[in-house]
Amino acid sequence: xxxxxxxxxxxxxxxxxxxxxxxxxxxxxxxxxxxxxxxxxxxxxxxxxxxxxxxxxxxxxxxxxxxxxxxxxxxxxxxxxxxxxxxxxxxxxxxxxxxxxxxxxxxxxxxxxxxxxxxxxxxxxxxxxxxxxxxxxxxxxxxxxxxxxxxxxxxxxxxxxxxxxxxxxxxxxxxxxxxxxxxxxxxxxxxxxxxxxxxxxxxxxxxxxxxxxxxx
Amino acid sequence: xxxxxxxxxxxxxxxxxxxxxxxxxxxxxxxxxxxxxxxxxxxxxxxxxxxxxxxxxxxxxxxxxxxxxxxxxxxxxx
Numbered sequence: 001x002x003x004x005x006x007x008x009x010x011x012x013x014x015x016x017x018x019x020x021x022x023x024x025x026x027x028x029x030x031x032x033x034x035x036x037x038x039x040x041x042x043x044x045x046x047x048x049x050x051x052x053x054x055x056x057x058x059x060x061x062x063x064x065x066x067x068x069x070x071x072x073x074x075x076x077x078x079x080x081x082x083x084x085x086x087x088x089x090x091x092x093x094x095x096x097x098x099x100x101x102x103x104x105x106x107x108x109x110x111x112x113x114x115x116x117x118x119x120x121x122x123x124x125x126x127x128x129x130x131x132x133x134x135x136x137x138x139x140x141x142x143x144x145x146x147x148x149x150x151x152x153x154x155x156x157x158x159x160x161x162x163x164x165x166x167x168x169x170x171x172x173x174x175x176x177x178x179x180x181x182x183x184x185x186x187x188x189x190x191x192x193x194x195x196x197x198x199x200x201x202x203x204x205x206x207x208x209x210x211x212x213x214x215x216x
Numbered sequence: 217x218x219x220x221x222x223x224x225x226x227x228x229x230x231x232x233x234x235x236x237x238x239x240x241x242x243x244x245x246x247x248x249x250x251x252x253x254x255x256x257x258x259x260x261x262x263x264x265x266x267x268x269x270x271x272x273x274x275x276x277x278x279x280x281x282x283x284x285x286x287x288x289x290x291x292x293x294x
Contacts, residue, residue: 060283067280096283103285106232148229148286173230 003028005215006044008074008090010035010065014052015087018196023048025199026212035068041080046127046215049074049090051141051194061104061144062092071097083127083215084188088142091180091190100183100190101157102149108173112143116204117193118168119179123161125189128211136207138193140171145192147174147181157181164189217261217269218294221281224254229286257281258294266293 005028009016016032023030033039033047055064065071071093078084078099086094094100107113119136121129129136149157154175157163164180172192180191195208225231231252238251259276263269273291282289 059280063280063283103283105229105286108230108232110232110236150228150285 002045003216004044005030006033006039006047007031008033008035008047008049008070010052010054010068010093012052012054012056013050013089015050015089015194015196016052018194019048019050019087022196022199022209022212026209027216028212033070035065035070037070037073039070039073039077041073041076041082044077044082046083046085047074047077049084049086049093050196051088051090054089054093057089057144060096062089062094062096065089065093066096075099078183078188081185081187085128085211086188086190087194087196088145088192091192092144094188094190099188100181101153101162102147102178102181104144104192105146105148106144107142107146107171112141113145113171114141115139115171117171117179119165119193120168121165122158122163123182125164125182126186128189128191128214129195130210130214133207133210136165136195137198137205138195138208139197139204140193141197142172142192145172145174147178147192149175160184161186164191217263217266219259219261219269219273220292220294221257221259221273221277222254222290222292223257223282223287224289225252226286226288254287269293 020030166177170177182189195211198205198208234252
């Protein structure tokens with residue numbers, strides 16, 4: 001079994017070490033992928049796009065990273081069926097790259113929100129998070145986490161089982177409390193909270209670990 | 217040729233920046249009914265023909281400069 005997991009780093013990615021270490025902790029083999037790299041669609045068993053402030057969040061969050069050379073390979077891998085998870089800024093990048101529906105805009109409070117949130121699973125992801133994990137406590141840290149999609153698309157998103165999880169209490173004004181979504185094929189997912197920051201009790205919780213171990 | 221791109225948030229999207237600016241202006245006694253905040257981008261395009269320059273700018277807007285879900289854009293020749 002191919003256990004190599006690609007961790008994509010853009011200029012300004014800053015949650016990369018945590019994601020790398022969580023993948024290792026899960027018994028998989030993480031490998032760095034540079035934003036200028038290209039790779040074969042079957043090279044990695046999964047791909048992670050960690051959080052941060054890629055390209056300084058210039059223009060729109062995730063917009064410039066979504067057009068980086070590596071994204072061509074990410075799109076090919078997504079079509080191939082490779083599981084891909086974008087966390088926080090990674091989620092924003094996947095939306096800007098049209099690999100996930102919707103977009104993330106500035107929090108309605110205009111404040112950077114930092115803290116722990118309760119997450120309710122709406123639909124299970126076939127790849128990320130164990131089937132037992134219907135509720136998780138995870139940290140958030142974002143200024144632009146308000147999930148937005150046109151009114152007429154929200155119902156479709158729920159009907160098509162693409163809404164992955166919702167916040168127990170909405171921290172940013174996201175439509176329908178949405179915290180995570182999946183693409184139509186369910187192999188690409190985006191999550192605003194940070195599972196990699198909750199993989200051991202000393203961190204305040206370990207609910208995040210199963211988002212990595214479930215790949216095994 | 218220099219092309220200006222005005223990018224504005226769509227009306228149906230809550231413009232939180234505009235709302236914050238509006239509140240501050242009001243708090244200082246300034247009279248206004250609404251405020252929206254967008255961005256302005258200047259493109260220097262190596263093209264003398266107006267239509268060709270505008271076409272190139274449009275292509276750039278569609279490629280990256282705006283996100284059609286939340287923004288609209290207008291071009292002007294400067």
